[in-house]
Amino acid sequence: MQTIKTFTFSVNARQYEFELAPDMPLLWILRDYVGLTGTKYGCGVGQCGACTVLLGNRPVMSCQLTAEQINGQKITTIEGLSQAGLHPVQQAWVDEDVVQCGYCQSGQIMMAASLFMQETPPSEQQIDLAMSKVICRCGTYTRIKKAITRLVTST
Known part of the structure; x- marks a missing residue:
């Protein structure tokens, strides 16, 4: 029981x-x-x-x-993730046209958002390690990396 x-x-x-x-x-x-x-x-x-x-x-x-x-x-x-409008990670996803089927995207976005909750911007190695934990069967990894890099360079 x-x-x-x-x-x-x-x-x-x-x-x-x-x-x-x-x-x-x-x-x-x-x-x-x-x-x-x-x-x-x-x-x-x-x-x-x-x-x-x-x-x-x-x-x-x-x-x-x-x-x-x-x-x-x-x-x-x-x-x-955001109380008003899109979170910066979500906006970067839109700007880089990341989504294909979209199924994994909430996990991808949450993982990426966690990278920007640190005191310093994430390094390329930190990005690669974190994002390797979320599988995208559509293969949008290049666009995901581009969206995150856009955020790193704009902060």
């Missing part, structure tokens, strides 16, 4: 409290309980990065975090 507990956490600066199984993945909490569907299910095993969200300012695979692990934490999804 599954134990159900009360968990409290913040998503996009809004507080939530739910009765959940401690091992329920954050991905399904976001989609099925909070009602935010921008975070995508890709593989369910933390290998593709489509489900990337921010835990504080740190990118995490939401399919790999449980209700117990997010209790009391602050989570940001693609829907909460």
Whole structure:
């Protein structure tokens, strides 16, 4: 018999409290309980990065975090990345025409946004390492790199 507990956490600066199984993945909490569907299910095993969200300012695979692990934490999804208009990373994606099918893009954008939450602009190696964690089956890697480089050079 599954134990159900009360968990409290913040998503996009809004507080939530739910009765959940401690091992329920954050991905399904976001989609099925909070009602935010921008975070995508890709593989369910933390290998593709489509489900990337921010835990504080740190990118995490939401399919790999449980209700117990997010209790009391602050989570940001693609829907909460910017309070008004497009986030600079999203605007760079538009300017460089990055998206093809779009399925992985929320994960790509969240990973890229995390790079700009550091005190200094990311190096080329930091960009390559971070972005290698999110798979794009359409192969838009060149445009993704160009969009991020645009932001680095404009900051």
